[in-house]
Amino acid sequence: MEPIVSRRHPINFYLMLILTGLFTTALATDLLTQFFNKESHEKVNRDMLPFISLFFYGLTIYSFIRYYKNSPTIRLDDNGISIGKKVFDWKRLQAARLTGKVRFPYLISFEMEGATLFFDSDEIVYLFDDVYQNIGSIKLVIQRKLKQDLGLPEDEPSKLFPISCANTFFETFKNNPWWSFRGLSVWLFALIMVGMFFHNKGPHPFEMASAAVGIFTIWLILHAWMMHYFKVSGTWLVVRNHIWFWKKRTVALSDILEVVFEVHGKQANSMRIIYKNFESHRYQAGTLHTRTWRALKQRLQEEHIFVRDECID
Numbered sequence: 001m002e003p004i005v006s007r008r009h010p011i012n013f014y015l016m017l018i019l020t021g022l023f024t025t026a027l028a029t030d031l032l033t034q035f036f037n038k039e040s041h042e043k044v045n046r047d048m049l050p051f052i053s054l055f056f057y058g059l060t061i062y063s064f065i066r067y068y069k070n071s072p073t074i075r076l077d078d079n080g081i082s083i084g085k086k087v088f089d090w091k092r093l094q095a096a097r098l099t100g101k102v103r104f105p106y107l108i109s110f111e112m113e114g115a116t117l118f119f120d121s122d123e124i125v126y127l128f129d130d131v132y133q134n135i136g137s138i139k140l141v142i143q144r145k146l147k148q149d150l151g152l153p154e155d156e157p158s159k160l161f162p163i164s165c166a167n168t169f170f171e172t173f174k175n176n177p178w179w180s181f182r183g184l185s186v187w188l189f190a191l192i193m194v195g196m197f198f199h200n201k202g203p204h205p206f207e208m209a210s211a212a213v214g215i216f217t218i219w220l221i222l223h224a225w226m227m228h229y230f231k232v233s234g235t236w237l238v239v240r241n242h243i244w245f246w247k248k249r250t251v252a253l254s255d256i257l258e259v260v261f262e263v264h265g266k267q268a269n270s271m272r273i274i275y276k277n278f279e280s281h282r283y284q285a286g287t288l289h290t291r292t293w294r295a296l297k298q299r300l301q302e303e304h305i306f307v308r309d310e311c312i313d
Contacts, residue, residue, distance in 0.1 A: 004141060006074035007133040017067055021060045028056035059107070066106055071131040076141050081117075083125055090145055092119045098139045099258060099274055101310070102126045113260070113272060113280065115139055129280060139278035168236060173288065173296040174229030177242040180287040182223050182268065189219050226268040226284040232299050237273070239283050249281070253303050261293060263311040269293065 008014060035049035072084030080089040095118040102114040103126075115127040115135075129135045177183045193212045224243035231238040237256065239249040251273060260272040268286030288296075293312045300307050 001076075001078055001141070003075060003077040004134070004137055006071075006135070006138060008071055009131055009133045012130045013067065013071060013132075017064060020063055024056045024060045024063070028053040028060070031056070062107065067131070070105060070128060074127070074132075074138055076138060081142070083127075086125070088119055093142070093146065094118045094120055096142050096146055098143055098278060099260075100308075101262075102128065104128055110265070113262075113274075115142070117142070136275070136277050136279035143278070168233045170231035170233045170236070170238060171299060172229070172231045173292050173299070174240075174242075175287050175289050175292055177227055177229075177287040180227075182226050182286040183242075186220060186223050190216055226286040228271075228283040228285045229288065230271065230283075230285070230296060232296070232303070234303060237300075239271075239273075242287065251275075253305060256305055258306040258308055259300055260308045261297065261310060261312050269311050271296075 031049045031053040035046055035053070073082075075082045080087060081093070082088070097116040097118075099113070100116070101111040102116055103109050104112040104114075113129045115129070117125045117127065119125065127135065127138070132138070178187060193216050220243065224241060227242040229240055229242065231240065235253060237251045237253055239251070241247055255275050257274045257276045257278070260274065261269065262272055262282075263269050268284040269288065270282050270284040272280055272282040274280045290312060297307050297309060297312065
């Protein structure tokens with residue numbers, strides 16, 4: 001077979017790490033500047049500022065090192081699998097759990113979707129889905145090498161092609177988006193921005209309006225990311241968005257390996273769709289009530305879709 005080499009994800013790995021590094025570095029620099037500025041922050045315990053600043057500088061370095069260690073280069077070929085500096089013959093691979101949560105080592109560890117590889121001599125290696133761009137291809141090769149018969153289709157899943165299901169009846173799973181926490185955050189923020197504009201227009205109203213529109217647009221984009229809803233028929237699963245109403249992803253149920261209801265930290269509940277080729281997509285749905293999630297779970301199970309519920313019940 002052609003060798004497969006892992007690629008780190010441009011957004012989930014590189015962009016996230018860059019933004020985190022910029023934030024912690026800027027915060028550390030600001031604290032250090034305050035320490036040397038004797039005319040400001042007289043009530044702050046200035047003696048602690050250098051130590052707090054050093055902590056955030058250290059956190060920046062630690063984050064880069066930790067994330068690179070947690071995402072070593074993976075290479076698969078006919079001879080075996082290499083993960084970072086470790087090289088394993090295929091015969092040493094005893095078993096693999098290719099879906100499920102694994103603990104991501106960090107300053108405060110958290111769980112991430114991933115794979116667990118069991119080698120001989122009781123050696124265990126964890127792979128984390130979100131940090132790799134082509135983790136699906138890697139898992140698929142491992143699955144085939146272990147001869148796990150999951151009924152994978154020879155062709156690419158139909159989700160990758162235009163799909164027409166105009167005459168299909170769908171059961172819709174959504175709630176009123178504007179009375180949810182995410183919806184309230186959007187229109188209340190809009191009202192606040194409008195009120196601030198009319199209360200204090202200033203000498204440059206056009207610039208003020210442009211700034212307000214820009215800030216609200218960013219706020220809207222952030223919340224739109226968390227406002228998905230779902231439609232299910234006997235054949236298809238459709239993902240829609242309350243804000244980006246023109247966008248639609250249609251997935252054949254026959255292409256789905258499993259569905260995961262999960263939550264990351266303080267984010268909204270989300271659905272992760274894992275396909276039979278081990279690709280996955282996650283959709284946050286902060287507007288759905290608990291009873292709607294339960295109804296969606298039951299509907300998917302009726303269509304013989306395995307649902308891994310990690311946050312609802």
